[in-house]
Amino acid sequence: MSTGLARRQFLRNIATTAAALAVATPAFAEQEHSAVLTSASSGNDGFIIREMEPENLESSVSAFSSFITSADQFYVRNHFKQPELSSANWTLAIDGAVSHPLQITYAELTVMRSRTMVSLLECAGNGRVFLVPREDGAQWANGGMGNAEWTGIPLADVLKLAGIKSTAVDVIFEGADSGELTTPNPKSPGVIPFARSLPISEANHGDVLLAYHMNGKQLPPTHGFPVRLIVPGWYGMASVKWLKRITLTEKPFDGYFQSLQYSYFERSNGIPTVLPVTTISVKSAIIAPGFAHKIARGHDFKVRGMAWAGVNDITSVEVSTDAGKTWNPAQLISPTIRYSWRMWEFTWPAPSAGKHTLMARATDSKGNTQAMERNKDYRSYEITHVIPVIVEVL
Amino acid sequence: MSTGLARRQFLRNIATTAAALAVATPAFAEQEHSAVLTSASSGNDGFIIREMEPENLESSVSAFSSFITSADQFYVRNHFKQPELSSANWTLAIDGAVSHPLQITYAELTVMRSRTMVSLLECAGNGRVFLVPREDGAQWANGGMGNAEWTGIPLADVLKLAGIKSTAVDVIFEGADSGELTTPNPKSPGVIPFARSLPISEANHGDVLLAYHMNGKQLPPTHGFPVRLIVPGWYGMASVKWLKRITLTEKPFDGYFQSLQYSYFERSNGIPTVLPVTTISVKSAIIAPGFAHKIARGHDFKVRGMAWAGVNDITSVEVSTDAGKTWNPAQLISPTIRYSWRMWEFTWPAPSAGKHTLMARATDSKGNTQAMERNKDYRSYEITHVIPVIVEVL
Numbered sequence: 001m002s003t004g005l006a007r008r009q010f011l012r013n014i015a016t017t018a019a020a021l022a023v024a025t026p027a028f029a030e031q032e033h034s035a036v037l038t039s040a041s042s043g044n045d046g047f048i049i050r051e052m053e054p055e056n057l058e059s060s061v062s063a064f065s066s067f068i069t070s071a072d073q074f075y076v077r078n079h080f081k082q083p084e085l086s087s088a089n090w091t092l093a094i095d096g097a098v099s100h101p102l103q104i105t106y107a108e109l110t111v112m113r114s115r116t117m118v119s120l121l122e123c124a125g126n127g128r129v130f131l132v133p134r135e136d137g138a139q140w141a142n143g144g145m146g147n148a149e150w151t152g153i154p155l156a157d158v159l160k161l162a163g164i165k166s167t168a169v170d171v172i173f174e175g176a177d178s179g180e181l182t183t184p185n186p187k188s189p190g191v192i193p194f195a196r197s198l199p200i201s202e203a204n205h206g207d208v209l210l211a212y213h214m215n216g217k218q219l220p221p222t223h224g225f226p227v228r229l230i231v232p233g234w235y236g237m238a239s240v241k242w243l244k245r246i247t248l249t250e251k252p253f254d255g256y257f258q259s260l261q262y263s264y265f266e267r268s269n270g271i272p273t274v275l276p277v278t279t280i281s282v283k284s285a286i287i288a289p290g291f292a293h294k295i296a297r298g299h300d301f302k303v304r305g306m307a308w309a310g311v312n313d314i315t316s317v318e319v320s321t322d323a324g325k326t327w328n329p330a331q332l333i334s335p336t337i338r339y340s341w342r343m344w345e346f347t348w349p350a351p352s353a354g355k356h357t358l359m360a361r362a363t364d365s366k367g368n369t370q371a372m373e374r375n376k377d378y379r380s381y382e383i384t385h386v387i388p389v390i391v392e393v394l
Numbered sequence: 395m396s397t398g399l400a401r402r403q404f405l406r407n408i409a410t411t412a413a414a415l416a417v418a419t420p421a422f423a424e425q426e427h428s429a430v431l432t433s434a435s436s437g438n439d440g441f442i443i444r445e446m447e448p449e450n451l452e453s454s455v456s457a458f459s460s461f462i463t464s465a466d467q468f469y470v471r472n473h474f475k476q477p478e479l480s481s482a483n484w485t486l487a488i489d490g491a492v493s494h495p496l497q498i499t500y501a502e503l504t505v506m507r508s509r510t511m512v513s514l515l516e517c518a519g520n521g522r523v524f525l526v527p528r529e530d531g532a533q534w535a536n537g538g539m540g541n542a543e544w545t546g547i548p549l550a551d552v553l554k555l556a557g558i559k560s561t562a563v564d565v566i567f568e569g570a571d572s573g574e575l576t577t578p579n580p581k582s583p584g585v586i587p588f589a590r591s592l593p594i595s596e597a598n599h600g601d602v603l604l605a606y607h608m609n610g611k612q613l614p615p616t617h618g619f620p621v622r623l624i625v626p627g628w629y630g631m632a633s634v635k636w637l638k639r640i641t642l643t644e645k646p647f648d649g650y651f652q653s654l655q656y657s658y659f660e661r662s663n664g665i666p667t668v669l670p671v672t673t674i675s676v677k678s679a680i681i682a683p684g685f686a687h688k689i690a691r692g693h694d695f696k697v698r699g700m701a702w703a704g705v706n707d708i709t710s711v712e713v714s715t716d717a718g719k720t721w722n723p724a725q726l727i728s729p730t731i732r733y734s735w736r737m738w739e740f741t742w743p744a745p746s747a748g749k750h751t752l753m754a755r756a757t758d759s760k761g762n763t764q765a766m767e768r769n770k771d772y773r774s775y776e777i778t779h780v781i782p783v784i785v786e787v788l
Contacts, residue, residue, distance in 0.1 A: 254653075259657075
């Protein structure tokens with residue numbers, strides 16, 4: 001499936017409108033739905049509200065059925081109130097350590113050479129609700145992730161126009177959203193904008209986009225209209241929405257959202273040092289059955305889910321139906337598309353009545369496999385250890 | 395008072411035992427004590443307990459009367475339970491980016507060429523109780539500070555023995571104290587040691603000491619026995635106690651205690667970036683009258699206090715007895731000794747009955763004067779704005 005031919009064939013199938021995508025991309029079979037006797041989501045397959053203001057909406061993963069996530073099913077992670085912007089008045093400033101500071105209008109940006117790319121986004125806190133003891137922050141289950149097609153201009157092209165000075169080390173991306181964070185700790189120093197940086201080397205990678213289309217249509221306001229950054233393979237916090245300003249700096253940027261928040265610990269000689277959260281680690285999620293679902297006995301059951309590994313590819317997914325004692329290979333039902341998830345399924349032969357603990361674990365092209373236990377050094381981010389799903393077969 | 399002659403005279407007066415210091419160094423006159431009608435400290439002039447375990451003890455500043463703070467009046471700031479160490483078994487490791495990693499015993503260290511120096515230490519959170527709204531952390535009033543005489547060997551000499559590699563950028567100091575911080579947020583990643591770093595340039599400054607004597611006597615266990623770092627002019631968190639290991643690193647160290655804690659914000663183009671707390675900023679404290687003290691009318695009253703400015707010198711202190719409307723020069727009654735506080739007093743002529751708001755503000759040799767308002771970018775550290783003291787004259 002991951003051969004060049006299959007990939008090219010698949011890429012041809014990804015059309016440039018969301019309607020076409022829905023038809024052309026792989027979807028899970030519907031057969032197993034009839035076997036689910038109860039569902040915790042009680043009829044609402046849209047969003048789970050995690051916070052009203054700022055808006056933080058989790059996708060209902062049990063409703064995920066296809067390779068591409070539609071914009072209206074795609075999780076929303078906001079740090080501040082959503083800004084109201086118009087493409088007519090919007091400009092993007094590029095300043096700091098550049099030889100030609102400039103301002104780009106929406107019209108200028110959208111006539112530049114563009115690229116289209118499918119990329120998964122995952123909130124760095126996705127899965128936080130599974131942590132024991134509880135951690136502060138939005139209590140995402142599995143639905144702080146989605147896989148969409150983004151169209152925009154390579155950031156590298158705009159940086160080239162501005163002329164990067166040789167002294168520049170970091171590129172700061174500032175969103176038009178701002179506010180004051182008073183809880184959880186640590187607080188922000190009064191009102192601050194949402195801002196994150198990339199090292200120059202990453203910013204110049206041709207796959208980093210200034211995106212203005214999502215699934216072939218204008219970016220919705222919720223997802224960063226008029227223009228957002230897309231940093232494929234990185235956790236979602238890097239893909240700054242509502243871009244307003246890009247500043248090149250001569251010293252490393254240690255902003256609030258990459259030091260006090262969205263950071264983890266790496267140990268050297270036992271002493272932890274703080275690093276910003278960057279690329280997505282290998283992970284799988286079981287999306288059916290859902291937590292506490294009851295399923296019918298006497299039928300084969302299709303366990304299904306997604307697996308992804310940031311800038312790496314998924315090479316295998318294994319499923320256990322006995323709490324990790326034995327593992328069986330799952331079938332990968334979508335091809336390898338860089339930065340995207342892979343859909344997988346596993347046929348669970350006619351499970352017997354009673355409670356069962358299901359697990360899935362993915363392995364990536366670098367040989368990394370999901371851990372069974374949580375590593376505290378990741379604070380409340382990169383929640384990639386194996387999460388059991390307990391189901392009852394009646 | 396700050397002429398070379400006065401300074402040399404004063405330095406001669408500082409003997410090498412605490413008993414001698416008590417006699418030889420300046421002291422406030424006792425006259426004004428009789429004028430204080432009530433005191434909030436209700437007879438206990440030792441410590442205000444801020445936390446039992448780990449032990450965090452604030453000095454009762456109303457009991458401060460002399461230039462040198464005795465060890466048993468000196469504030470105690472512990473992050474973890476105090477380790478029990480013996481000088482016989484203790485060794486200090488110097489490792490990392492050095493050509494000759496080594497271990498030094500207490501006996502070896504104490505026969506090396508030593509230096510004696512008076513230096514103020516101030517907790518970076520000193521004054522936190524005055525912040526509105528309340529901030530998490532130990533609720534220090536003014537007494538998270540003290541001025542003591544330290545004897546030890548220059549750190550630079552030990553680094554020279556170990557041979558600093560040209561690739562080294564930071565020097566990490568690790569204490570023997572460790573534990574897990576679960577509150578306030580952010581949490582530590584499990585058990586961590588107390589550790590802080592200095593840039594190579596600071597570590598090589600000849601005034602940074604590996605100290606083993608405080609006020610002419612063996613360092614007490616509470617203050618870091620057998621050996622602690624003294625970084626004069628820096629907030630106290632830099633002067634790591636119970637030193638265990640010194641590691642030179644080739645990349646900047648972003649440890650828990652200089653990123654998630656003990657850090658502040660500096661803005662560039664409106665976007666805050668996180669920096670470790672380092673040197674002490676200019677500040678004064680009124681130590682008499684104390685908060686809510688009642689004093690007798692019809693007598694001149696000696697308002698007294700201390701002022702300090704880290705690596706800079708204090709050039710003036712002004713006092714206001716009318717809530718900042720007018721300011722009068724205070725008299726500096728101790729000479730300029732680098733890294734130390736200066737004692738000051740101001741004669742308040744026979745105050746009238748009623749409530750009065752007293753303020754003091756210091757100016758340093760760089761022209762910095764204390765601000766009247768708190769700057770939120772300092773988080774809950776460097777609390778140096780002018781703090782009013784309201785007293786009632788009966």
